[in-house]
Amino acid sequence: MRIPLKGLVLVWGIALAIVLVSPLVLETVGGGGEAHAGKKKAKKIKAPSVKKRPSLSFRPGVSRQSPKYQGKVGVLQLRDRRGFKFYGGSDAFFKEPTMEALNNALYLGTKSGRAFTQVMQVPVKPGSRMTRDELKAIAQQYGLDYILLTDLTIFTMLREKMVARKKGMDFTVKVRFGLFAQLIDPQSGAILWAEPVVREMGQLNATKKVRADAYGDSANNAVKTVLIDMATSMHAIGLQVRQ
Amino acid sequence: MKHLFSIFTLCVLTLAIAAPLQAKDKFLKSKGQELGYREAGSFANNAEKRDIMVGAEFLSKSEQKRLLGDQSSKFAVLEVAISNNSRFRLYVNDIALVDGGNQMVLEDVSLDDVAKATGPSGSGNKNAMRLSILRNNLIDKSLQASVVLPGETIQGLVFARNKGRGQGLELRVDIQNLKRLVYLDVVVPLDQ
Numbered sequence: 001m002r003i004p005l006k007g008l009v010l011v012w013g014i015a016l017a018i019v020l021v022s023p024l025v026l027e028t029v030g031g032g033g034e035a036h037a038g039k040k041k042a043k044k045i046k047a048p049s050v051k052k053r054p055s056l057s058f059r060p061g062v063s064r065q066s067p068k069y070q071g072k073v074g075v076l077q078l079r080d081r082r083g084f085k086f087y088g089g090s091d092a093f094f095k096e097p098t099m100e101a102l103n104n105a106l107y108l109g110t111k112s113g114r115a116f117t118q119v120m121q122v123p124v125k126p127g128s129r130m131t132r133d134e135l136k137a138i139a140q141q142y143g144l145d146y147i148l149l150t151d152l153t154i155f156t157m158l159r160e161k162m163v164a165r166k167k168g169m170d171f172t173v174k175v176r177f178g179l180f181a182q183l184i185d186p187q188s189g190a191i192l193w194a195e196p197v198v199r200e201m202g203q204l205n206a207t208k209k210v211r212a213d214a215y216g217d218s219a220n221n222a223v224k225t226v227l228i229d230m231a232t233s234m235h236a237i238g239l240q241v242r243q
Numbered sequence: 244m245k246h247l248f249s250i251f252t253l254c255v256l257t258l259a260i261a262a263p264l265q266a267k268d269k270f271l272k273s274k275g276q277e278l279g280y281r282e283a284g285s286f287a288n289n290a291e292k293r294d295i296m297v298g299a300e301f302l303s304k305s306e307q308k309r310l311l312g313d314q315s316s317k318f319a320v321l322e323v324a325i326s327n328n329s330r331f332r333l334y335v336n337d338i339a340l341v342d343g344g345n346q347m348v349l350e351d352v353s354l355d356d357v358a359k360a361t362g363p364s365g366s367g368n369k370n371a372m373r374l375s376i377l378r379n380n381l382i383d384k385s386l387q388a389s390v391v392l393p394g395e396t397i398q399g400l401v402f403a404r405n406k407g408r409g410q411g412l413e414l415r416v417d418i419q420n421l422k423r424l425v426y427l428d429v430v431v432p433l434d435q
Contacts, residue, residue: 042371081388083354083381128337129417132424153388158379161372171371180334180388182421189424194334196390 042171045159045210047092054216056094056101058224060112068235071145072118073183074138075107077125079149081180084156093215098155105223106150106179113231115238116146132189139186146192147184154178154198157215159205173214174202177222181230185241193238199225270312270373273380278310278398283326288414290431294329297429299414302400310400311380312373315360318352321401321433325416327391332421335389340403343411343432352402354381390421 047053078099085091091098107121122142126149127134135147155177162170178198182191201218283289286298299321306322307314314320327333340349362377363370386399401414414431 041367044366044371083385083387084358084378085353085355089353089355089359129426130424135424151388154382156378156382158382159371159375160379161368161375171375176382180390182334184424191421191424194332194390194421 041208043208045087045157047087047090048212050095052212053093053095054212054219056096056098056219056223057104058220060105060108060224060227062112063114063228063231065114065235067114067117068238069116069146069240071116072120072143073110073116073146073148074120074122074142074144075110075148076122076138076150077103078106078152078179079126079128081151081153082155084154086155087157093157094219099152102152102155102223105227109224109227109231110148113227113234115231115234120144122147132186135184135186135189144186147186148181149184150179150181152178153180153196157210157219158200158202159210162204171205172202173205173210173218174200175215175218175222176200177219177226179226179230183234183238188241190239190241192240193234195230195233195237197226197230197233199229201225268373269308270376273308273310273312274376276309278322278384278400280396280398281324282396283324286322286324288431288433290429292427292429294327295333295418295427295429296326296328297414297416297431298324298326299401299431299433301433310384311361312377313361315357317360317405318357319403319405321403321414322398323386323401323414323416324396324398325386325391325418326396327393330393332393333391334419334421335386335391335397335416336419336426337388337415337417338386338401339415339417340401341413341415341430343413348415349403352404354378354385354402357381357402 080099086093086098094101107119110116111119120142122138124138130149138144139147156175158174158176160172160174162172176198178196180196181194183193184191199222201222203214203218205214283296283298286300288300289296289298302320302322304314307320323338325335339351341347342349358374358377358381362374384400386397386401389397391397403412412433414433416429416431418427418429419425420427
């Protein structure tokens with residue numbers, strides 16, 4: 001059967017129209033939720049007002065393991081080694097000042113991890129290059145057997161689109177938290193344990209704004225998990241000083 | 244038969260025209276792009292000390308766009324590799340750019356500033372998607388404080404402000420031994 005040229009052009013035009021128009025029709029009629037989400041536009045992420053900010057303090061769970069290290073460990077203040085602040089060049093997303101809250105969390109997490117018989121929070125902010133002599137002096141001043149030197153390598157909020165497409169309000173909001181900690185014997189300068197621990201927690205966010213409840217729980221869970229895993233790792237692979 | 248062939252050709256053309264345009268978004272394209280793996284010794288600028296080698300090269304604009312989605316004239320981007328041929332675990336304690344002439348350490352560049360200069364401004368789903376891809380790229384591809392195992396090579400991007408950047412720039416990498424508290428500086432002159 002011979003098909004005329006006009007007929008071919010007509011068929012092609014109809015096919016093109018169906019392929020181009022059908023996603024729009026489906027979005028409006030068939031995919032109601034997606035169409036509604038497609039009309040919502042994501043707003044820029046800004047820190048919530050002070051009253052609405054979530055807290056970074058939490059009650060740590062206590063480990064049931066026996067202490068591995070007999071003696072007192074001094075937990076130095078965190079060294080901030082991050083490339084990004086929490087979001088948009090600012091850390092003002094929590095009720096407490098972020099570094100203060102994380103320092104407290106590190107101290108409480110080390111204490112509840114029960115790798116040491118005694119834990120002390122040392123109000124010393126370490127320099128970028130801590131020498132053995134400096135650590136020895138701190139240990140002498142505070143009566144310490146061990147020193148925990150910790151770098152904050154990442155604490156930031158990430159928003160990711162679940163479907164690689166410009167339209168749609170299908171984001172996940174994640175918080176990534178990472179530390180690099182070293183357990184040091186100040187007398188010999190030997191490093192008994194040194195590991196990076198990074199964890200990421202997130203949840204779905206389909207609203208225009210990123211509110212406090214979109215990231216608060218994720219931040220707390222990420223911090224908790226890192227501290228628990230740090231203590232577990234210390235118990236499992238930390239070296240001990242020969243007496 | 245020849246009409247069937249014409250119909251088939253028209254169908255293929257139709258699909259090609261109506262194919263989704265998402266692959267053309269430059270930030271989406273950058274999502275799966277990685278730094279090509281190579282050891283520090285293969286870089287144009289490299290230096291070695293005690294079996295620890297550091298290599299560095301400036302990235303071209305096209306490479307910056309490939310890896311990050313876009314580039315900014317405010318920042319120069321260095322690809323840095325650290326190869327650990329020693330028998331110790333190492334920690335990259337600090338990375339700094341130094342003006343070789345007066346030995347002044349240049350100000351650290353925050354990734355927030357890089358994201359602000361390179362990424363989109365404004366709200367909306369498209370901009371939110373692009374900014375989120377850029378932030379993820381910067382975190383995953385930049386060289387941060389990290390551990391290098393014996394035999395391992397790590398790579399990443401380091402950013403430098405173009406304003407006030409003179410000739411004779413040096414990359415100084417401060418490396419800590421993870422067996423005993425000892426430090427080592429490896430300095431790489433960035434001539435090329």
